[in-house]
Amino acid sequence: MDNNAMKYYKIIGKVQQAISKVSTLDEALKVGLQVILESSAADHAVMWYSDPKDNSKLHPYYWICPLDLSSVSYAPGIGAVGQAFAKQSPVTIINFQETPEPVTEKDLEGINVSSLCCVPFSNDTRHIGCIEFIKTVETGYFSEDDADVCQLLAVMTELAINESALPPENWSDRKTILSVRNVTREYKNGDIITKVLKGVNFDVFEGEFLALLGESGCGKSTVLNIIGGMDKATSGTFSFMGKDMSNANTDELTQYRRDNIGFVFQSYNLMPNLNAKQNLELIAELVDNAMDPLEALDLVHMKEKQANYPSQMSGGQQQRISIARALVKRPRLILADEPTAALDYTTSIEVLQAFEQVVERGTTLIMVTHNEEITRMANRVIRFRDGKLYEVTVNHKPAKATDLVW
Ligand SMILES: Nc1ncnc2c1ncn2[C@@H]1O[C@H](COP(=O)(O)OP(=O)(O)O)[C@@H](O)[C@H]1O
Numbered sequence: 001m002d003n004n005a006m007k008y009y010k011i012i013g014k015v016q017q018a019i020s021k022v023s024t025l026d027e028a029l030k031v032g033l034q035v036i037l038e039s040s041a042a043d044h045a046v047m048w049y050s051d052p053k054d055n056s057k058l059h060p061y062y063w064i065c066p067l068d069l070s071s072v073s074y075a076p077g078i079g080a081v082g083q084a085f086a087k088q089s090p091v092t093i094i095n096f097q098e099t100p101e102p103v104t105e106k107d108l109e110g111i112n113v114s115s116l117c118c119v120p121f122s123n124d125t126r127h128i129g130c131i132e133f134i135k136t137v138e139t140g141y142f143s144e145d146d147a148d149v150c151q152l153l154a155v156m157t158e159l160a161i162n163e164s165a166l167p168p169e170n171w172s173d174r175k176t177i178l179s180v181r182n183v184t185r186e187y188k189n190g191d192i193i194t195k196v197l198k199g200v201n202f203d204v205f206e207g208e209f210l211a212l213l214g215e216s217g218c219g220k221s222t223v224l225n226i227i228g229g230m231d232k233a234t235s236g237t238f239s240f241m242g243k244d245m246s247n248a249n250t251d252e253l254t255q256y257r258r259d260n261i262g263f264v265f266q267s268y269n270l271m272p273n274l275n276a277k278q279n280l281e282l283i284a285e286l287v288d289n290a291m292d293p294l295e296a297l298d299l300v301h302m303k304e305k306q307a308n309y310p311s312q313m314s315g316g317q318q319q320r321i322s323i324a325r326a327l328v329k330r331p332r333l334i335l336a337d338e339p340t341a342a343l344d345y346t347t348s349i350e351v352l353q354a355f356e357q358v359v360e361r362g363t364t365l366i367m368v369t370h371n372e373e374i375t376r377m378a379n380r381v382i383r384f385r386d387g388k389l390y391e392v393t394v395n396h397k398p399a400k401a402t403d404l405v406w
């Protein structure tokens with residue numbers, strides 16, 4: 001057996017071992033792609049998927065790559081991805097920079113691509129999509145052997161996928177409500193400049209639960225505060241419902257927050273001299289078309305505590321009141337910054353169930369957390385590291401709050 005064949009078999013063994021330990025296709029793709037990246041020469045991998053209802057577009061289904069590809073799509077024949085899909089044969093580009101076509105890969109703006117290998121895959125009845133393996137200038141170029149390994153890995157992924165049948169998804173219905181582009185945030189202290197955000201890009205879709213994950217100090221709260229109109233980016237833009245908010249003045253930002261955003265923080269910030277219902281009424285009076293405070297309390301299962309003052313409620317109960325307070329405005333978007341960080345496990349789950357209600361009602365939710373387990377509830381997870389996106393993952397079947405364990 002030659003070296004190359006040995007290499008294949010080793011990788012196959014590792015991927016099979018990793019996949020045998022998981023129970024869902026999402027987890028299989030995640031660990032499969034992770035093992036593939038550890039074992040192969042590739043730095044990033046993207047699985048593109050063509051929606052059976054709309055075969056004219058390829059959408060990203062799963063990726064390990066520091067870019068938010070959620071809004072990118074390719075028509076068959078366009079770019080290396082679309083070409084591999086249309087021809088149903090692999091497209092390998094060893095030197096991406098020197099290849100005039102198909103270098104128009106709009107998904108790859110932002111990383112320094114050296115080589116690409118795109119491998120199509122299908123099941124018995126249709127062409128499903130394409131797996132794109134990416135190598136960056138920082139790590140050199142693919143060899144011909146590497147490209148062979150990539151093709152083999154794509155075939156294995158195809159087999160794994162065909163065993164578990166992809167859930168159908170209606171990609172074309174997704175509506176972007178918020179876009180963050182090239183956002184940086186710096187702090188100046190005398191001559192010292194601290195770069196907290198170093199060029200952040202992502203989109204938020206209407207009705208989704210998006211989790212922002214990362215170690216303490218990596219810039220999560222800073223991102224959330226910029227989106228919430230409470231802090232200003234040093235450079236870059238963010239737009240809400242298509243409107244650029246980056247140059248909004250203080251009054252416009254106040255209006256934006258009042259009309260569209262509900263906030264939930266780690267600390268509950270309830271008025272101590274008002275009872276639960278009065279805390280909600282205070283907000284309801286500020287906006288047109290507010291929700292009945294009792295209806296909001298009912299959504300978080302706190303109606304029976306309506307007459308309690310904050311000091312008469314546990315931390316978890318106070319947090320559920322603050323979720324109800326955020327809901328009263330009927331905001332389009334709820335921003336929650338580590339809402340369970342101060343709570344024990346059992347009360348955290350109760351609070352997360354309240355958030356589950358929020359999402360089920362169709363309200364978009366962005367939650368910052370450093371607890372990886374909580375992110376299993378989200379539709380998408382953006383992991384930050386050192387002021388930048390590190391990884392974006394998709395949960396096609398989000399977990400229930402009651403399934404979480406930590
Ligand atoms: N006013 C400030 N001056 C200087 N550095 C700051 C200031 N505010 C926050 N930072 C720094 O920005 C970084 C990111 O903060 P933050 O967004 O709160 O992180 P996270 O929410 O991920 O824990 C931290 O290293 C923090 O020390």
Ligand SMILES: [Mg+2]
Pocket residue numbers: 220221222337
């Ligand atoms: Mg924070």
